[in-house]
Amino acid sequence: xxxxxxxxxxxxxxxxxxxxxxxxxxxxxxxxxxxxxxxxxxxxxxxxxxxxxxxxxxxxxxxxxxxxxxxxxxxxxxxxxxxxxxxxxxxxxxxxxxxxxxxxxxxxxxxxxxxxxxxxxxxxxxxxxxxxxxxxxxxxxxxxxxxxxxxxxxxxxxxxxxxxxxxxxxxxxxxxxxxxxxxxxxxxxxxxxx
Numbered sequence: 001x002x003x004x005x006x007x008x009x010x011x012x013x014x015x016x017x018x019x020x021x022x023x024x025x026x027x028x029x030x031x032x033x034x035x036x037x038x039x040x041x042x043x044x045x046x047x048x049x050x051x052x053x054x055x056x057x058x059x060x061x062x063x064x065x066x067x068x069x070x071x072x073x074x075x076x077x078x079x080x081x082x083x084x085x086x087x088x089x090x091x092x093x094x095x096x097x098x099x100x101x102x103x104x105x106x107x108x109x110x111x112x113x114x115x116x117x118x119x120x121x122x123x124x125x126x127x128x129x130x131x132x133x134x135x136x137x138x139x140x141x142x143x144x145x146x147x148x149x150x151x152x153x154x155x156x157x158x159x160x161x162x163x164x165x166x167x168x169x170x171x172x173x174x175x176x177x178x179x180x181x182x183x184x185x186x187x188x189x190x191x192x193x194x
Contacts (some may be wrong), residue, residue: 022054023108025139025175025187030058039103042129044093045110049075052086055106062086063102065093094121098129105130109141109185111159112151123162127192136167136190139175143184156186167192 038059043052046064048071055062056079064075064086075088089099094114105126114122126136143153160169167190175187 022050023139023175024177025185026051026054026106026108026137028176029137029187029189030054037103040100041104041106042098042102043106043108044091044125044129045107045113046075046088047071049079049086049088051106051108052088053079053082053084055104056084056086060104063099064088065091067092093129094118094125101131102129102134103131104135104137106137108139109151111138112141112143112154114150114152116152119162123166126163127166130192132192132194134192136163136188136192138188138190140186140188141184142186159186159188163188163190 039061041052041055041060041062043049043055043062043064044066046052046066049064052062052064052075064072065088066072066075067090069090072088072090075086079086079088091099093110111119111122130136138159140154140159141151142155143151156172163169170189170191172186172188175185177185
């Protein structure tokens, strides 16, 4: 989908994915792991920045990226209103050179929002934006029915097939989710090889 498509969705408030709060799975993960080194985290497809703010609140140097200008503007406004510090940048995660390599990358249902033909580029982008040995944490939206998308279907098997050549899978589980996504999300905790 084009930048214009997503920008129009934000401008018309046609944002069915906007839940007004960070991913419940991320909230639980951060609460369960206070011992993890904080470092830098990049959140591609950050939307209005709820997940970025959750990381900032947990002590990370948090950066959000989206390619819809209205998403970035809303994220900055909400972050300032919350009294938190985070950086937001307009960027196409799939093709842009990262402004830096990150200790952590987090995605919440970005993989399912891109065209299936772009999934190889997505894996390459994760590798490009993440430091060697860095952590990739993902909440994937598992829908099995074929549709015109977005979102487009993915499965645990596809995630493992695509990422395991380049990442070690530390854990995966069904996280707590928003009410309308219960039983449809799966969380992965990967560490980059090398």
